[in-house]
Amino acid sequence: MTTATDVIRPGGGPSATGHAEEKDYLNVDNSIMSWLFTLDHKRIGLMYLASVLFFFFFGGILALLIRTELFTPGADFLTYFVSGKNAAELKLAAADLYNQLFTLHGAIMIFLFLIPSIPATFGNFFLPLMLGAKDVAFPRLNLFSFYIYVLGAFFFLYTLASGGLDTGWTFYTPYSTSTNTAVIASTFGAFILGFSSILTGVNFVVTVHKMRAPRMTWTRIPLFLWALYSTSLIQILATPVLAITLLLLIFERALGIGIFDPAMGGDPVLYQHFFWFYSHPAVYIMILPAFGVISETISVHSRKHIFGYGFIAASSVSIALIGFLVWGHHMFVSGQSPLASLLFSMITFAVAVPTAIKVFSWVATLYKGSIVFNAPMLNALSFIFLFTIGGLTGLFLATLATDVHLHDTYFVVAHFHYVMVGGTLVAFLAAIHHWWAKMFGRHYNEWCGRISAIFVFIGFNLTFFSQFVMGSQGMPRRYFTYDQVSPELLSIYTRMHQISTVGSMILGLALTFTLFYLAHSLFFGKKVHNDSDLRWTGESMEWKTATPPSPHNFHEQPIAYNSPYDFKEIDHSLGGGH
Amino acid sequence: MSQVADHAHAEHPPHLHHHFHSSAQQAASAKLGMWVFIAQEILFFSGLFMAYIALRYLYPKTFLAAHEHLDVSMGALNTVFLITSSLTMALAVRAAQTSNKKWAEINLLLTIGFALAFCVVKYFEYSHKFHLGIFPGKYYAYTHIPGNPEVFFGLYFVMTGMHALHVIVGIGLLLWIYLKTRTGAFSAAYYSPVENVGLYWHLVDLIWIFLFPLLYLVK
Numbered sequence: 040m041t042t043a044t045d046v047i048r049p050g051g052g053p054s055a056t057g058h059a060e061e062k063d064y065l066n067v068d069n070s071i072m073s074w075l076f077t078l079d080h081k082r083i084g085l086m087y088l089a090s091v092l093f094f095f096f097f098g099g100i101l102a103l104l105i106r107t108e109l110f111t112p113g114a115d116f117l118t119y120f121v122s123g124k125n126a127a128e129l130k131l132a133a134a135d136l137y138n139q140l141f142t143l144h145g146a147i148m149i150f151l152f153l154i155p156s157i158p159a160t161f162g163n164f165f166l167p168l169m170l171g172a173k174d175v176a177f178p179r180l181n182l183f184s185f186y187i188y189v190l191g192a193f194f195f196l197y198t199l200a201s202g203g204l205d206t207g208w209t210f211y212t213p214y215s216t217s218t219n220t221a222v223i224a225s226t227f228g229a230f231i232l233g234f235s236s237i238l239t240g241v242n243f244v245v246t247v248h249k250m251r252a253p254r255m256t257w258t259r260i261p262l263f264l265w266a267l268y269s270t271s272l273i274q275i276l277a278t279p280v281l282a283i284t285l286l287l288l289i290f291e292r293a294l295g296i297g298i299f300d301p302a303m304g305g306d307p308v309l310y311q312h313f314f315w316f317y318s319h320p321a322v323y324i325m326i327l328p329a330f331g332v333i334s335e336t337i338s339v340h341s342r343k344h345i346f347g348y349g350f351i352a353a354s355s356v357s358i359a360l361i362g363f364l365v366w367g368h369h370m371f372v373s374g375q376s377p378l379a380s381l382l383f384s385m386i387t388f389a390v391a392v393p394t395a396i397k398v399f400s401w402v403a404t405l406y407k408g409s410i411v412f413n414a415p416m417l418n419a420l421s422f423i424f425l426f427t428i429g430g431l432t433g434l435f436l437a438t439l440a441t442d443v444h445l446h447d448t449y450f451v452v453a454h455f456h457y458v459m460v461g462g463t464l465v466a467f468l469a470a471i472h473h474w475w476a477k478m479f480g481r482h483y484n485e486w487c488g489r490i491s492a493i494f495v496f497i498g499f500n501l502t503f504f505s506q507f508v509m510g511s512q513g514m515p516r517r518y519f520t521y522d523q524v525s526p527e528l529l530s531i532y533t534r535m536h537q538i539s540t541v542g543s544m545i546l547g548l549a550l551t552f553t554l555f556y557l558a559h560s561l562f563f564g565k566k567v568h569n570d571s572d573l574r575w576t577g578e579s580m581e582w583k584t585a586t587p588p589s590p591h592n593f594h595e596q597p598i599a600y601n602s603p604y605d606f607k608e609i610d611h612s613l614g615g616g617h
Numbered sequence: 618m619s620q621v622a623d624h625a626h627a628e629h630p631p632h633l634h635h636h637f638h639s640s641a642q643q644a645a646s647a648k649l650g651m652w653v654f655i656a657q658e659i660l661f662f663s664g665l666f667m668a669y670i671a672l673r674y675l676y677p678k679t680f681l682a683a684h685e686h687l688d689v690s691m692g693a694l695n696t697v698f699l700i701t702s703s704l705t706m707a708l709a710v711r712a713a714q715t716s717n718k719k720w721a722e723i724n725l726l727l728t729i730g731f732a733l734a735f736c737v738v739k740y741f742e743y744s745h746k747f748h749l750g751i752f753p754g755k756y757y758a759y760t761h762i763p764g765n766p767e768v769f770f771g772l773y774f775v776m777t778g779m780h781a782l783h784v785i786v787g788i789g790l791l792l793w794i795y796l797k798t799r800t801g802a803f804s805a806a807y808y809s810p811v812e813n814v815g816l817y818w819h820l821v822d823l824i825w826i827f828l829f830p831l832l833y834l835v836k
């Protein structure tokens with residue numbers, strides 16, 4: 040099939056010659072059009088980065104509004120934003136607003152931030168670079184999926200403008216077929232976003248299979264890419280099920296076809312099965328890329344070969360596969376058969392095994408490493424701590440007897456925030472600091488980075504650990520007020536909610552601070568002139584290109600002679616900071 | 618990629634994209650991409666099949682009674698159309714691979730013809746149902762079937778409708794391939810678009826092969 044001239048040309052791609060003044064991917068063309076129509080995976084990654092950050096802060100503001108309302112037991116803060124003739128009406132209107140706030144907060148955070156967060160930004164940027172490729176396999180499809188994302192996001196904003204949404208991010212029937220809020224617009228938005236996710240997954244799988252540098256065997260692929268590869272498999276195999284579920288829900292609402300709505304002869308538990316068949320694997324779409332980031336940062340910043348490379352890689356794939364078989368743990372109290380619950384509970388415990396293997400491997404990597412406490416490392420350590428709590432509390436929920444008590448309480452809320460914020464968001468922060476200088480050719484301020492990592496950690500734990508406590512005392516989730524309980528409970532709930540609200544303000548400030556010093560560094564940060572200016576480098580291929588990378592990534596086709604974690608030695612010369 | 622000044626690539630055939638090393642790599646990538654996309658499509662339809670299983674299990678008698686009102690001969694005719702179109706599609710791919718342009722064009726036209734014939738039959742089936750008052754969901758107005766036949770027909774319309782949508786997309790893709798074939802874009806050296814549209818078309822055919830017995834031949 041391949042002719043002699045067709046094979047890989049060692050010693051330089053086409054762009055090795057003919058460039059007098061080297062341009063990087065950022066300054067190669069500054070026009071708006073060159074960004075909007077770019078096929079460069081790096082620029083597409085940055086456009087995603089800007090979009091997901093926008094929605095993250097938007098969703099974050101909604102969260103702070105929720106937390107402010109919950110600071111006191113009764114209805115107060117939100118009543119200032121609604122109108123009503125008397126106190127009772129005011130309270131009802133405020134309760135409706137509350138329902139919309141937590142729904143939009145959840146839906147925006149999950150569909151617009153967490154799902155695309157790491158894969159679409161750092162994945163897009165670094166997957167080809169780490170493979171030693173010039174681009175992803177289908178650059179046009181890549182740009183197309185970005186625009187699908189934008190279109191889906193518009194539907195969400197439209198939902199907001201046209202009466203909001205109050206079903207919770209789960210869109211459970213029959214409420215979602217009877218509420219008078221904009222269910223169709225928002226589910227259609229999520230449907231569209233799903234295709235963006237699927238197409239990105241297709242692109243990544245093909246790229247990993249077909250575009251690896253010469254001699255990059257499957258055991259020389261950086262672990263971040265194993266994580267992205269496993270994530271892509273889930274995106275491809277689970278997301279279409281969400282697509283059809285949401286489509287059926289739209290038909291149900293518009294035409295009443297009677298699949299999910301009991302009034303029409305349908306089965307509402309069927310909806311839950313469909314929804315969680317996607318949405319449990321989707322939690323791994325959110326966390327697996329984070330695992331990948333942690334494997335990279337832990338290894339680079341302790342200058343040590345990753346411990347248990349094969350186990351970490353295999354555990355990513357096995358989490359992705361077993362993750363398809365546990366969705367019923369969200370439905371223990373839905374009336375599914377006890378046998379089903381039993382099996383789902385057992386398989387859920389099984390998922391915890393590969394997850395634990397990862398955590399142990401990271402800790403073992405740290406052992407006797409040359410650890411540098413810079414911002415990416417602090418975030419990575421914070422991740423290990425927080426994710427472990429999140430994962431272990433998942434086991435309480437996976438246990439049938441305890442879940443009957445804990446289901447739909449703040450314990451669940453705390454659990455998933457520990458894995459999604461303490462896990463994915465903190466890993467996102469680790470990634471952004473780890474690769475910032477490589478991506479933009481400028482340094483952020485290391486001390487600002489450290490301070491932010493510490494305050495995120497403190498604010499986060501205040502916000503969510505208190506929720507474990509009140510959840511285990513029975514505080515239900517999605518409640519607008521909590522003043523109708525016994526005096527003892529009232530005092531516990533109030534104290535915990537107040538700690539949580541104060542913590543959320545600290546977290547919000549720390550994240551805003553992060554945004555500011557990062558944005559500041561884009562314009563005023565210390566410039567990276569050549570690789571020796573970088574505060575750290577790794578052995579994987581994204582460190583082997585110029586800073587910032589050239590439009591074509593590599594002048595010479597890099598060749599994978601050894602593992603991406605073969606650091607020359609444990610390097611003690613690498614101090615963090617300035 | 619477009620921002621970079623074009624270099625002269627004597628060894629680059631026109632269809633080869635800049636970021637691939639070789640035509641073989643590009644073709645293999647496109648093909649794998651299509652297979653992965655097909656996996657996605659199968660999971661999409663599997664949702665419908667699962668809904669079918671659940672509801673048929675809930676309402677076995679209704680499904681039996683309601684399916685009598687579907688026209689088996691029309692469904693069978695459509696099955697023949699699609700299977701034949703899969704054959705002509707395969708012949709078209711083969712013709713493209715062997716640089717037999719004329720034969721590829723003929724077969725692509727035949728495939729498009731069968732696909733259109735499928736749509737015409739479907740149109741008559743749907744309009745007959747609407748005529749009787751068999752509409753999807755709450756608009757259902759045909760009272761001669763016992764049980765809750767609107768559930769069966771709701772599924773029928775969604776399943777066949779989603780499939781028909783795929784047929785229509787397929788017709789668009791086939792037309793595009795046909796027009797490109799006429800300009801002589803494909804040859805033994807480069808035919809992966811033909812091949813991949815072919816894969817997609819076989820999938821559309823395959824899904825119908827499952828839909829037909831499940832909906833028309835319940836007994």
Ligand code: HEM
Pocket residue numbers: 209322323325326368369387388390391394429430431433434436437438442445446447451454455458459462463
């Ligand atoms: C060892 C790993 C994990 C186990 C054993 C586990 C177990 C569970 C269980 C049993 C529930 C249902 C609780 C209930 O509703 O009563 C649950 C809820 C949830 N989990 Fe996990 N989980 C794990 C990891 C994760 C990860 C990594 C994420 C996300 C990144 C996640 C996100 C969620 C979310 C979002 C919910 C609540 C969904 C909702 O009802 O809105 N979990 N988890």
Ligand SMILES: [Cu+2]
Pocket residue numbers: 318319322365366368369
């Ligand atoms: Cu789950």
